[in-house]
Amino acid sequence: MNAITAGDYPAHFLREDGRRTATANERVLMDLLSRQGPSSRADLARLTGLAPHSITRLVEPLIVRGLLREALPVAAGRGKPAAKLALEGSAAFAVGLSVMTDAVSLVLLDLAGQVHGARSERLADIEIQPACRQIRGMIDAAIADAGRDGTRLVGIGIGVTGYFIGDGARLNPPRLLDPWALVPLDTILSEALGEKVWIDNDGNVAAIGEAMLGLGRVSRDFAYLYFSAGFGGGIIAQGRPLRGRHGNAGEFASILPADWPQPNLEALRLTFGEHGTSFPDLHAMLTDFDAGHPAVDTWLDRCMPSLNLIASAIFATIDPGAIVLGGRLPTSLASRIVQRISFTNPARRGFHRPSARIIPSMIDGDATAIGAATLPLRAAFFDSNAGHVFMED
Structure with a gap:
């Protein structure tokens, strides 16, 4: 050391x-x-x-x-x-934002790691400037409701779905966030929100949130599977995020062959529609989620081979202590996945390789927003580089 x-x-x-x-x-x-x-x-x-x-x-x-x-x-x-x-x-606090294809979530996180002012709203307009006006209003209301001193705001961390293209803070998000694609988000959002901002992929910051306030309190090495409209994740090694050369470590969806089902929640929403229960977006589906619905069984049957392959690849290449199921995944559904997931792990001389635990996220709240809020605080007070x-x- x-x-x-x-x-x-x-x-x-x-x-x-x-x-x-x-x-x-x-x-x-x-x-x-x-x-x-x-x-x-x-x-x-x-x-x-x-x-x-x-x-x-x-x-x-x-x-x-x-x-x-x-x-x-x-x-x-x-x-x-x-x-x-x-x-x-x-003494200080930061704002954390999770910008999703259908909604935006926000938390205030203080220096001691306590969450305040959590709120979530449907994204009224995906164009960046109207979205920023909505977000700015959410921030101001959250600060006022929590009784925080605005002068002690360190900055704003933002997790956005998508992968980096290797050029600063330019992300390539899903089609539903087309206005946010391939533009310098750090500059645009900083000017629009009037504060210094930190940008990262939603899976990365969710993993960081888990490292700061969830499993990371007892385990320094784990992989995080991020379930939302898309599917990705992040890696925590020795307590620190492993981001990779281009910031895209943890893009676990890319492990799957092109014709394999992606284990994301948008696919689950469409499966509900096949069973006669339609939801306009993920926000509506997750509001009163029923893990026992037949659509969930169909989705699990389709997706478990994909999840088994991804978990086995992580297990073989990273050897983490745990694999965390998180993002927007309801705890009730995470528990069902834990029961069914399996590794490729043949025995040799009667022994299997020690395997990772599969556990639901230990974060109570939006892990992406919480993780995003840690970015300014880490930069100012915790990250010794x-x-x-x-x-x-």
Whole structure:
């Protein structure tokens, strides 16, 4: 592992826009607190290998700047009770957006990882400027309803369905989002929304959301299957997103031969129509979803060979600890898939390769919007760029 020193740092480390953020060493501590939860100075010293006085040198400015809070000591057995340090949620927040073919979801995520102001609306107009006006209204209403201080907004993260074409923030989304295709979304959306924005594929940011607030709290390596109008996903390796050369790692749909069924929710919506139950869009289908409907059985029968192939390919190439079923997939349907999915894993000398667990997402809410909201917060407070650890001066 690389090492950095617990050396001097400025009392206020400012971004160009004047908002507070954290130095590289401070980010490591804040990331630990994000993953471990409230911890004592002794806990942080043990986890980082730093002496207690070095921890204090790092912690005190963070407390003064309002990024950390220190609770009253709690007695735990013999000896002097230890005070717990925790991230101060009110210090900063970010907006996370999930832009889908039929709807847009939004959350506010504070510095401590708490979700506020979640809301979802049908996308009234897919043209970018009208959509941005709708989104801006959603943001303003969410901030007001949550009672947040707008000056503490770090930025806006946006997950958009589609894959990158290798040119900045230009995505190639499905036909239903044609106005969003092949244009510099980072520049367009930043100007339209009046804030700095971070753009990524919806599967990638959903995986990041799972890493920050779901399975990632207990597992550092997993693959994430993203079910929506399309099908994709993301990969988390050693707690960090594995995005690939062009940002398209996790495009699991491409594993399937062209004539194999795609296991997406749009195909499920059409299958409901075959069984005499029509929905105008996914939003309507998912509002009162019935996992026991005969259409679900038909969809599963068609899609399980595809899901088995994808899971087996992930299992063989990535060897993750788990494969998470998420996106817009209802938990009741995820549970049915868990029961039926299987790996290609022949025995040798009576042994099979250790396989990944298949589990539903542990995120309560829109994982894409939550993951998107983590992007600005990671950039400002948590991402130390190389997963550095400390060493003494």
